[in-house]
Amino acid sequence: MAERRGGKKAGKGGAAGAAQAPAVPARLAVRKIYKLYLGGAFPRSESGRSYPVTSNDGTHLANAALASRKDAREAVAAARKAFGGWSGRTAYNRGQILYRVAEVLEGRRDQFAARAVAAQGLSRARAEEVVSAAIDRWVYYAGWTDKVAQVVGGANPVSGPYYNHSAPEPTGVVVVFAPQNAPLLGLTSVLAPVIATGNTAVVVASETAPLAAVDLAEVLATSDLPGGVVGLLTGRVPELGPHLASHADVNALDLTGAGRDAVAFEEAAAQTLTRVVRPGPGADAGEEAWLDPDPGTSRMTPFLETKTVWHPVGV
Amino acid sequence: MIFEYAPAPESRSVVTLRESYGLFIDGEFAPAASGENLTSLNPADETKLAQVAVAGPEDVERAVAAARRAQETVWGRMSGAERGKYLFRIARIVQERSRELAVLESLDNGKPIKETRDVDLPLVAAHFFYYAGWADKLAHAGLGPDPKPLGVAAQVIPWNFPLLMLAWKIAPALATGNTVVLKPAETTPLTALVFAEICQEADLPPGVVNILTGAGDTGRALVEHPGVDKVAFTGSTEVGRQIARSVAGTDKRLTLELGGKGANIVYEDAAIDQAVEGIVSGIFFNQGHVCCAGSRLLVQESVADEVLTRLKERVARLRLGDPLDKNTDIGAINSAAQLERIRELTEAGEAEGAQRWSPACDIPESGYWFAPTIFTGVSQAHRVAREEIFGPVLSVLTFRTPDEAVVKANNTPYGLSAGVWTEKGSRMLWTAERLRAGVVWSNTFNKFDPTSPFGGYKESGYGREGGRHGLEAYVG
Structure with missing residues (x-):
């Protein structure tokens, strides 16, 4: 339990603490235990560990589950199990579910904005801008689900009597190392394109700011997204990453939030030719780096395979 | 005559x-x-x-x-x-x-x-x-x-x-x-x-x-x-x-x-003569030195005997020899090292219990040659079903249902090519959709074109x- 420490009560305690009698609150708040999101449920880490999460100014916010290697393997197994069903949904249906995520998130915008103010020290206006952009990002990718195949696929005019076409298909299970300093909009921006295209995802949340990810998982869990399509791990990138990067049943890695470990993870991924998206130039930036309302196809195509089908033409 | x-x-x-x-x-x-x-x-x-x-x-x-x-x-x-x-x-x-x-x-x-x-x-x-x-x-x-x-x-x-x-x-x-x-x-x-x-x-x-x-x-x-x-x-x-x-x-x-270990799936309603031609070009084209070769034949149990009989008749007519002869179907293996690898894997196939067959075939005295070879009684665990041989060697497995065909076809770390033989369009598309491979040839095999994207899963x-x-x- 070395990672865990008692919660420092925000705004209380301190040197003069002994002088005043403790006030009795009118109502005791119900605190949330932040857990993992695996296979559609919210379990604690099998290791029983958790770790304290503080705001940017050091105030203790909550404890988050400290996921283990076994949790990571469970998440991959759940994502693999969910892949056939999710990739087999119609693109229209996937689009509706992603839109539903936006609807549910919109209903909780005040909560997300308040948490962003508390955790990251954003101004209320900036926090609202970020939450709005995150909601809109789900709408954006909801619209992409049934369009990307026409944009990146097509008929091939081969020189012979053959019908021939190429169409994109999801790569499979994608491990997403979410941006470290952009816990909601950054996370949404890397996760939504992965599942919009029919992949399933295992997310390693921002290590220092994982709470927004768990809150988002609650939104996903109530948006008709099938269990296992997104698994969420909170914990240490250096602890979880090596097992995920070398896992033979993982098809692709988004290393955006992998930080200094990105090169080692890319090397590990080579063993099974796992597809890799390297951290981009803005990988360490805050939420403001993810505000572009039209990110295009660049975060979808790395997680798509092109399948080409031939058939003779004749009578 | x-x-x-x-x-x-x-x-x-x-x-x-x-x-x-x-x-x-x-x-x-x-x-x-x-x-x-x-x-x-x-x-x-x-x-x-x-x-x-x-x-x-x-x-x-x-x-x-x-x-x-x-x-x-x-x-x-x-x-x-x-x-x-x-x-x-x-x-x-x-x-x-x-x-x-x-x-x-x-x-x-x-x-x-x-x-x-x-x-x-x-x-x-x-x-x-x-x-x-x-x-x-x-x-x-x-x-x-x-x-x-x-x-x-x-x-x-x-x-x-x-x-x-x-x-x-x-x-x-x-x-x-x-x-x-x-x-x-x-x-x-x-x-x-x-x-x-x-x-x-x-x-x-x-x-x-x-x-x-x-x-x-x-x-x-x-x-x-x-x-x-x-x-x-x-x-x-x-x-x-x-x-x-x-x-x-x-x-x-x-x-x-x-590399690849492409599955070539033949359903019972396939046009058998065309399928046999496709199986042959799938694995014996270029001596099987093809990353997208159809090196695993998955044939539906109900037609397995018929397909194999006709396949062997066809393979027995392939002409092996001088690469510069315009009638030659099967040329030389590219190198001594590659020949050695093919020999090693085919010996492993026999040792693991698969049945090996090759037609009577004159092998030139000098150069590197390997007769077209078919393994039957192959299980998914055999090396000849799992490893890329990169030679004129076909491993034959059977299946009963379309689901089984797809599961067996995808049971490989590779995902480059696959083939489907059926006269039923909906079954072809159903199968093609489920195959985890970059190129799917249906009722054809080993076709290439500059306009046609090629590459693997x-x-x-x-x-x-x-x-x-x-x-x-x-x-x-």
Whole structure:
């Protein structure tokens, strides 16, 4: 339990603490235990560990589950199990579910904005801008689900009597190392394109700011997204990453939030030719780096395979 | 009445081989800095064809520098239309010299002249012609309004389709404004060197195309050179893994086209005669030296006996022998090392309990040869069902339901190609949708076209070659 420490009560305690009698609150708040999101449920880490999460100014916010290697393997197994069903949904249906995520998130915008103010020290206006952009990002990718195949696929005019076409298909299970300093909009921006295209995802949340990810998982869990399509791990990138990067049943890695470990993870991924998206130039930036309302196809195509089908033409 | 085939050899006289070839760097042929050479053999009779230089680190340095200079001063600045005209010109010269190149390819590789003449060379010319036309239309390729070349591409190609793989690598790289340093395979360097002459003949600016001959060390020095921006490799999955590891932590972009263990699924309602032809071309085309070969036949139990009977009758009529004979169906195995690998795996197949069959077949006394071979009674755990043999060896498994066929087909770390034989359209599409493979041939097999993207899922690599998709690997 070395990672865990008692919660420092925000705004209380301190040197003069002994002088005043403790006030009795009118109502005791119900605190949330932040857990993992695996296979559609919210379990604690099998290791029983958790770790304290503080705001940017050091105030203790909550404890988050400290996921283990076994949790990571469970998440991959759940994502693999969910892949056939999710990739087999119609693109229209996937689009509706992603839109539903936006609807549910919109209903909780005040909560997300308040948490962003508390955790990251954003101004209320900036926090609202970020939450709005995150909601809109789900709408954006909801619209992409049934369009990307026409944009990146097509008929091939081969020189012979053959019908021939190429169409994109999801790569499979994608491990997403979410941006470290952009816990909601950054996370949404890397996760939504992965599942919009029919992949399933295992997310390693921002290590220092994982709470927004768990809150988002609650939104996903109530948006008709099938269990296992997104698994969420909170914990240490250096602890979880090596097992995920070398896992033979993982098809692709988004290393955006992998930080200094990105090169080692890319090397590990080579063993099974796992597809890799390297951290981009803005990988360490805050939420403001993810505000572009039209990110295009660049975060979808790395997680798509092109399948080409031939058939003779004749009578 | 049985008619015997008379010998019908293609003349070698169209090929003029030099005794030795240097490296092609900056538009000139030059010996390797080390002075080291290797000899390319004719695998059909083990005679020496020519000596080629073995490029070392100094030569790699020189070639990469030449490519960089050419990219920055000439090729990257040229208009797309003018770049395209060079590629059109190359396509035309390839067509003009196609008989010479076909004969030389058969000599160096061992594949039948009927294949080099009718498949390899027409596809080489078509590939250059196709990408030539893209050079001034890149803004319309869906890769952004103004796609930029990456710079210098390091390209390493295999021995199974030497000139065709060169075309797949060089044509899209040049069309997009990159320059290249290409290493052909150790055992099949000769058509790449004639291609270097074609670049000279086309007045291609020096340094745009550089050809470094050599073996694995040369390839490693090239792909690991810090001055290259892009690595493109076709070859074994094992080397692919090493390359993927070596580019980690660099800015190099990577595409890999690796091994396969393609499933060819024959449903009970298939047109059996057509399916048999497809099975044969799927595994015996190019002696099975094909990464996308249909090396696992999955046949529905109800028609397995009939399919196998007809397949064996057909295979017994394949003609193995002189690659330059126009009636030859199966040529020589490319090298002693490859022959050894095929032998080792087929022996493992027998040792693990599969039944081995080959037709009566005269094997020439010199050269590297392997009779067409079919294994029946193969289980999914057998090495002959799991490992890429890269030879004329077919493993036969059976299935009862479409679900079982798909599960067995996908039960491999590879995902390059697959085949489906059925007369029912909905079943074909249902199956094709579920196969985790980059190319699915339905009621056909081993068809290629420059407009048709090619490449694998899973451990068969990443990226696509051919078509609009093939441009993506070379622009940033």
